[in-house]
Structure formats: C-alpha cells, structure tokens
Amino acid sequence: MESGSVTTPFGRRSMTLASLAGQFISRDIEPGKSVDKWKLFRSLCAAKRRLGISDRTLAVLNALLSFYPESTLSGETSLVVFPSNVQLSLRAHGMAEATLRRHLAALVDAGLVARKDSPNGKRYARKTRDGAIGTAFGFSLAPLLARSGEIERLAAEAEADRIELQRLRERLTLCRRDIAKLIDVVLEELPGDWTSLQEDFRSLVQAI
Template sequence: MERGHVTTPFGRRPMSFGMLASQMASRDIEPDKSVDKWKLYRALCEARPLLGVTDRALAVLNALLSFYPKNELSEEGGLIVFPSNAQLSLRAHGMAEQTIRRHLAVLVAAGLLIRKDSPNGKRYAHKGRGGEISEAFGFSLAPLLARADEIEELAARVIAERIHLQRLRERITLCRRDITKLVEAAIEDDPAAGWMAVLTHLQELVVGLSRIATADQLESRLEELEMLRDEITNRLEMRIRSRKTSGNAGQNERHIQNSKPDSISELELSFEPKQGATAEQERGPHLPTDMIAPAVGGREPPERAAREDIKPFPLGLVLQACPQIADYVPTGIRSFRDLMTAAVVVRKMLGVSPSAYEEASSILGPENAATIMACILERGGHITSAGGYLRDLTRRAKRGEFAIGPMLMAQLRANGPLRRAG
C-alpha cells in the first residue's frame, strides 16, 4: 500500500483506531526486508494463543497466502492479494463464504491484515500494458511483514512455555510414580502401618490438578508431591535402619543361644515365622524333626500353623482393591463378616465348590479366603475356572509359595487409588 496513504473500509464497516494503527505500523517496514511466508505462517500458528486468533481464522489466512505468487513476502513483490470469497472457499477446504467473511474480520481486528477496499467493495487489480499490476484492491499482507520479528518472538515464547509445562508434567509424573511404587512396597511389607492415609493424600493432590493447569499451579503441586515423596523415603529409610539394628541384635542373641546347645527351647524361639510359610519352614532348617516338642495331643497340623501365621490385610485396603465384592451384600461391607458373607455368594456364582473354598479357608484363614474370592471376582474375565484357580493358590500357599500381598497390590493398581495416581 502507498506510504502516507490511509485506506478506509467500504460500506457500513466502521474505521477503528486499531485499523489505523496497523496501517501506520505497516509504513515502517525496513527497506529490502523479506520473510518466508510459510515459515512466518508456522510461527503464527505457534503464537496463536497470544495473538487472539482461532485456528479457523488461520486456515483462511493460509488460503490468502496461497494467492501470493512468491514464497518471500516483500514490498517489491507487492503485498496485496485479491481473491474472491468463492476462490477463498475452494482453497479453505470448502469453508462457507459467510464463515470466511467472519474470520477475515477477526484477522483484520488482530492486526494481521489490512483491508484495501475498492470504490465498490470488490477485489480486483489494474494492470498496465506490460501486464504488471499497477494498483490492487483486496487484503494487504503488509502487517505480517511489519510484525514478522514480533510474531517470531511470540512463537518462541509459546514454545518455551510449552516445553516448560511438559518438563513440569514429566517431573510430576515421575514423582507420582515414585510415591505410588514406594507406598505399594510399604503396604505389602506392613499394611497396618497407616499407609492408606498417604494414598488418600496422594489421590487428593492428583484429583485437584487440572489438565489445563498453569505453570505456577504445576510448580506448586510438584513441590507438594516432592515433599510427600521425601517424607515417605525418610520413613522407609528409618524402617530399614531400625531393622538392620534389630537384625544385628538378633544375630548376637542367636550366637549366644547357639553357644548353649542344651537350650533347645530358646533356639526354637529365635526363628520368626514368615507370612505363608509352612510349619517345617517355621521350625528352621537347623533342627531335626525329632528335637521339636510336639503340640498337646500330637503334632500341630501344617494347615493350622499356616492359617495362624497369615494375617488378613486391612478391610479398607481390600475394598479399595476389589470394589465389586461390595455389590453382593445389600447393606454394604462394614466388617470381615460381611466380606465373608459376600464371598460365599460369589463362590456360588463363580461355580467354586464348597470343598475348595473350605480348604482355602483352613489353609489361609476365612478372611484371606474371602479376600482371594474378591480378587478372583475382579479378574473373572481372565480366569477360566475359578475353582481350579483357587485350589492351585491353596496348594501353593500350603507349600509356602504364595502370598496374598502381590495379588492384592495388583488389584489395587488396577482399581484403587494407585491407578488414579499413577
């Protein structure tokens, strides 16, 4: 457009100070300045949130740029394009002409285009005898050339902020994963140590985080998660150190006891039973069978020993890992008695024989047998024979090869807060 000349819109469209400012800025284009139009368009797409234009408006701008004959925008090549709305519609993938007019107005208001309207509002060009364009009426691309540096700076700012947000979300994801895995290990080691409160707090932190959170919100949440992770790590380190200390004391005590071979009863007490261990494993590998004092009325059955040593997991943990079991008690599950009642209903529904369930109850205890039935219910679509599966788990538990903890933790990851936090 001519320097020093102001153009006003045709018809009822009003003139605004924004339009005037765009025209004034377009007069300050440096001589011989040029920019690749498609590179500039990509920068526009990146800077779109800061420019206040929609993706549909940018699609119309893309169609306009396609009518510019050269790849380099410059004053030498002329900066006015004059396609009709029908031609724009074809290159804008069939966008309706009314929609095109609306988005053209958005581009003008954003200071990315300048209207240079003809006396009758049509878009056309006057050509000289040699075919060169002497004057054109349409849309001037001069604001794009004048604001090229600004647009590229805005695009770089948007890209940098997006990368920053990505890094923050990555760190939050890693922190959440660390917390989840550490709590999972802690619950499996000692489910009664109050770790469910940590899971509840983690869930609150995760649920409160929006998908469109700002960098400040993400940084604040990351700080809270890192503090929680540090607290968990400190608690676990203290537990490990205390166990090392008690382990050394236990070794010293066993060494003193071993120095008294006649004190067999003290030697028996030095072996701690493990969860799911059989009676022979509990007595320890160093004692022959004939040296162990039998229980009153004869030797204690291995099934009874195993049942007494496997402690049930907290009911709240079981219900979070296996929520479906609650549907089989009309009044809800408020105690292990309710859980066992629901397990009987599920046993019948899944076709598990009474003998298989009774054997599991005798080996693992009624609470743990009900917990296993709840886990089987959750995995019903993956288990062909629930009765055979239960018998196999019972045999493995009898041999000391099965523990409920890993099974429950797997379900907790699938259905409980561990999944929502992960």
C-alpha cells in the first residue's frame, strides 16, 4: 500500500490539486483489496467519456499497466512502475515523447495515476537485500486500485446508457418506417394535398 509524505513534482512542473488528490487517493486502499488489471482496464475503456479521457490516453495507460509484472493490482505490493519515456513510447506504438508527456499528465489530472518523482526526476527502483523492490520512483497505479469500484460502476452505467440508446434507435427506426408507409397510403388513397406533409417528414429524417 502507498504511504508516506506528499511528493512534489521534480523540476519546473508545478504541484496541482489533481496530483495532490491522486497521492491521497493512493492511501485510501482497503487492506487485502486486489483487482485484475486488464479487467479494470476494460472497464476504463467503457467509462472513458465519463472519466474525461481519450483513446490515446488509454493507450498510454495500457503501456504503463504492461510494466506492472503481476496480473492483479494489489495493495500488498508496490504499485509504482518506472519505465523510461523511450520504453513507454515503444509500448505505446511509437508515440512521440511530447504527446506521451501530454497523455501522462492527462492520466494524473484524471486521478487515475499519481506521480512519485525521485530527487533527480529519474524513474527507478531500489531493491532490498533479498531482491524485492524497496523504494520506487515513477508512476503509482494505486489510484486505479483505490477507485476500482467507482470505475466499474461508471462502466456499468455507460453500458446501460449504450443499451438504452440502442433501444431508442430501434424504436425510432420503426416509427420512421411506419410513418413513411402511412404517408404513402394517404397519398395514394385519400384526396388532398399531402405532398407538403411528405416533404416535412423527409426534412425531419434528414435532420436526424
């Protein structure tokens, strides 16, 4: 589990409320909590609009997750990954470094990852005598674990909205078909100027 004091950004990057919030979220992980990282990523993809993130930002997160060696995010392990921008770019399909930095910042601003900068701004890990990772500097995935329940809820809501939209589209398609055929009937069988009604209907359909 992530703990300790607040870490401020290295160099000219200023501290933001989003960065500060991400570090506090990282500490709010229930003991023993764990989640499958790829299942959680799929939920993120479903909830991307509600979280305000783009496909490119998700591609960078996918690359970050690939550097976490376990398939399960757990508060019992170090959740900090520390790839270089070169390594990240390779796993993000050759994304340019400036673009990579922008999407990393978007992940921090969205509260999905937290920066844990080293004294010199480099990303690395120091191992203990038994070979385990002791202190690591890079990007913490702890906010993902802490917010996994919220992310899954947002994904479920997005899926429910998708199904409802599909249902409404089906109803609209049926209504359009029924109205068009009823207009054809009156044009053929009832006296009167029905041409304007047909034109109005066509204008409505085109607008949709």
